[in-house]
Amino acid sequence: MNYMKGYGMEFLMACLLLVSFLILSKQAAQVAGTMSTADNSRTVLVDVGHGGADPGMIGVGGLEEKGINLQIAVKLKAILEEKGYTVVMTREEDKGLYDEDSRNQKAQDMQRRIAIIKECRPVLCVSIHQNSYQDSEVYGPQVFYYEDSAQGKELGELIQKELNTGLEVARPRVAKGNKTYYLLKRSESVLNIVECGFLTNPKEAELLQTEEYQKKVAEAVAKGIDAYLKE
Numbered sequence: 032m033n034y035m036k037g038y039g040m041e042f043l044m045a046c047l048l049l050v051s052f053l054i055l056s057k058q059a060a061q062v063a064g065t066m067s068t069a070d071n072s073r074t075v076l077v078d079v080g081h082g083g084a085d086p087g088m089i090g091v092g093g094l095e096e097k098g099i100n101l102q103i104a105v106k107l108k109a110i111l112e113e114k115g116y117t118v119v120m121t122r123e124e125d126k127g128l129y130d131e132d133s134r135n136q137k138a139q140d141m142q143r144r145i146a147i148i149k150e151c152r153p154v155l156c157v158s159i160h161q162n163s164y165q166d167s168e169v170y171g172p173q174v175f176y177y178e179d180s181a182q183g184k185e186l187g188e189l190i191q192k193e194l195n196t197g198l199e200v201a202r203p204r205v206a207k208g209n210k211t212y213y214l215l216k217r218s219e220s221v222l223n224i225v226e227c228g229f230l231t232n233p234k235e236a237e238l239l240q241t242e243e244y245q246k247k248v249a250e251a252v253a254k255g256i257d258a259y260l261k262e
């Protein structure tokens with residue numbers, strides 16, 4: 032009887048040891064898992080504005096922003112990958128990030144973009160968009176950064192400079208601080224919104240639809256990113 036009791040205790044202790052060992056090794060594996068994904072210093076997130084039911088801005092002749100955004104983003108991804116970056120895109124087809132039965136597709140779409148940034152913790156994000164304005168004379172690229180972010184400002188100024196030079200903009204703009212745009216406010220990584228041009232300006236709208244000009248835009252954005260990360 033006593034013998035059995037002693038044996039039972041030893042068995043219990045062995046079980047406890049085994050359980051502690053399993054818990055510790057699971058924790059170790061989790062730490063290792065976090066560490067292996069922690070090197071995101073070369074991960075860039077390219078957010079592709081709008082998509083699916085949300086066409087974005089409508090320009091000359093019913094031109095939709097969502098398609099131009101994706102065409103430029105795909106080119107940007109290729110250029111960045113060539114430079115050795117890992118690129119995460121928020122969408123790669125004409126689809127929003129919302130569920131079809133969502134009550135507020137726009138809100139869900141934006142929240143999911145923020146969730147992707149939170150999950151992949153990129154070194155920086157660029158959100159690709161096109162602009163529009165009632166005055167069709169207005170044209171040219173415009174970069175936005177979160178007003179209180181010194182890093183965002185630095186990235187924005189570098190991308191704006193490359194766009195102004197690369198696209199030979201006659202009346203160059205300066206990168207603008209903003210505190211109201213959802214992505215700028217919510218992103219946990221440095222983020223710029225890149226408005227590549229105005230779809231309401233006939234000349235720019237036409238250029239933005241050509242492979243050549245889209246490539247120039249993508250190259251300029253990539254150069255700005257490169258300059259920022261080298262500093």
Ligand SMILES: [Zn+2]
Binds near residue numbers: 088
């Ligand atoms: Zn947009």
